[in-house]
Amino acid sequence: MSKASAPKQLKVNLFEMACVSHIVHGMWTAPDNNRHRFGEMAFWLEQARLAEDAGFDAIFLADVIGVYDRFNGLDPALRLGVQIPNLDPLSLVPAMAAVTTRLGFAATFSTTYEPPFAFARRMSTLDLLTEGRVGWNIVTSYLPNAARNFGLADEIEHDERYERAEEYLEVLYKLWEQSWDEDALVIDREKDVFTHPDRVHYINHKGRHHQVEGPHLVQPTRQRTPVLFQATGSKRGLEFAARHAEAVFIGGRTREEIRHNIAQTREQAALNGRDPNDLKFYVMAGLIAGNTEVEAQEKLSRYRARYSVEAAHVHAQAEIDLRNFDRSLTIGEALKQSGRPFGNMGRRFGPDQTVGSALDQIASFEQGRFFVAGTPSQIADAVEDWLDEDGIDGINLRQYHTFETARDFGELIAPELRKRGRLPERNTPLETFRHRLFGFDRLPTSHPAHQASLTVHAQTASFS
Incomplete structure (x- = not known):
């Protein structure tokens, strides 16, 4: 079979979060489920080895920096373990990387509350130590409690968070891509020169939200910038993704909606001067x-029997x-009776959907069209359909039972x-995360990370 006619290959991450109850709530109580061990080093080492042996591209680590306390306060979130307690995902990567050689790691981190300089250093350190096996899931954080944890009265308005994210990325690009020349690291013992001084530059960023002098504290890594993931469904979020993201988590209730959203994002990427084929959709x-x-089906029934409808309300x-x-009321009617607006529930249900059908949908935990329970052949048929007809490139595999x-x-x-x-095949050579996904190590020149240019003046640098 020629390369041109080779079937499209699936990109696949194991969807994780350092907590007891991530998405399929209640399953942690199932016999032999290891979720309660998420605070043990041995848990993550076993998960990493298993993921690499199974052929996953990466472990994708979700995160939140607040609690889900809008539904009946903090009590149910704590009682049911809904993403609390919750560990720092970046801290898990070195341990898992130490026992693997090919597995990638995509970690979630917010652009809204913590300074970009410190984050740039942490990610470059991880990329250096893993030989280029890290990615970053860019989020702006939507929980009101997250804002209050960082000294604000309430969450920052949605579009404003994305405006802040634009500048955050600008600072990171300057640090990761521009602060160090490619040949800055000399390591010349005879001349006693480790780094060439003229090849490392201040960035002198002065923006609305950040002032960062630089230079970056870590030498260039194999990727420089980690693989950039983003999940969004809003218009502003899709604009941001089309400008910055390499891998986009796309939504849609039907095949037509998904194909439309993919095409729209590719079109927007092209308007930003990017090659639309440089994007993968998950x-x-x-x-x-x-x-x-x-x-x-027996396994599905066993999982459903443990599912917590209350925890699903908390998470939503x-x-x-x-x-x-x-059950016969519509959700719109139920909200009207309670005097509550149609807000968070609108992400999953329509106002004309009945309460009964919504409860049945929650209890099924199938969560949309990308779900199949069956034999390996039946699952492969579905995956091929998603790749070839829906036009996706990859999946984050939802976990029901760890490590099953x-x-x-x-x-x-x-x-x-x-x-x-x-x-x-599983015996792929050591390569960077970006090379595994795209066939090259560094961001392409059409990416906005390369749009800034350094002007150097007497050991200082500014961007023009």
């Missing part, structure tokens, strides 16, 4: 595998408790996908 997917259909920051209303979900992918699903040419 969705969150649920794959429950069994050797037979009966086995897969629901305005009302749907369990307290007549990852093990099932490696032992049941991955071999079938490899047989069809949809996954690479």
Whole structure:
């Protein structure tokens, strides 16, 4: 088969979060589920080894810097473990990297509350120590409690958060891409020169939100800038993603919506001077595998029996408790009865959807079209359809049971996908995370990271 006709391969991350209950709430109570061990080093070492052996591209680490306390206060979030307690994802990467050689790591970090200089240093350190195996999931943080944790009265308005993010990225690009010349590191023992002074530059950034002199404290890494992920569904967020992101988590209720959103984002990227083919599109997917259909359905039933509808309300920051209303009412009618606006619930339900159907949807935890429970062959059929017809490039694999979900992918699903040419062989050589996804190590020259230019004057530098 020629390269031109080779089937499109799936990019796949194991979706993780350093907490007991991430997305499929209540499952941590299941027998043999290891979620309660998330505070143990051994847990993350085992997860990393398993993910690499199974053929995942990366472990994708979600994060929040606040609590879900809009639904009946803090009590249910704590009682049910809904993303609290919650560990720092960046701190987990070195441990997992030490026991793997090919696995990538994408960590979530917010642009809203912490200074860019310190974050640039931490990410470059991780990229250096892992030989280029890290990515960054760019978020702006939406929880009101997160804002109050950093000294603000309430969360910053949505579009303003993205304006701040634009400047945050500008500072990072200057530090990662421009502060050090490629040949700055000399390491000349004979001349006693480690770094050439004329090849490292101040950045002298003076903006609305940040003032950063520089220079960057870490030498250039194999990637310089980590792989840039972003998840968004808003108009402003998609504009930001089209300008900056390399991997975009795309949404849509139907195939047509997903294809439209992908095309729209590629078009916007082109308007920003980027090659639209330099973007990969991901969705969150649920794959429950069994050797037979009966086995897969039994596993699905076992998972559903543990699912917590209350925790799902907490995570959704629901305005009302749907369990307290007549199932025949629409959600719009129930909200009107309670005097509450149609806000957070609108992310998942329509105002004309009945309370009963919404509760059934929550209890099913299938969460959209990218879900399949079946044999490896049935799952591979669905994945091929998503790749070829929906136009996606990759998935974040939702975990139902740790370590069963990852093990099932490696032992049941991955071999079938490899047989069809949809996954690479496991013995791939050491490469950067970006090279694994795109075939090159550094951001392409069309990316906005390269738009700034340094003007050097007597050991100082400014951007023009």
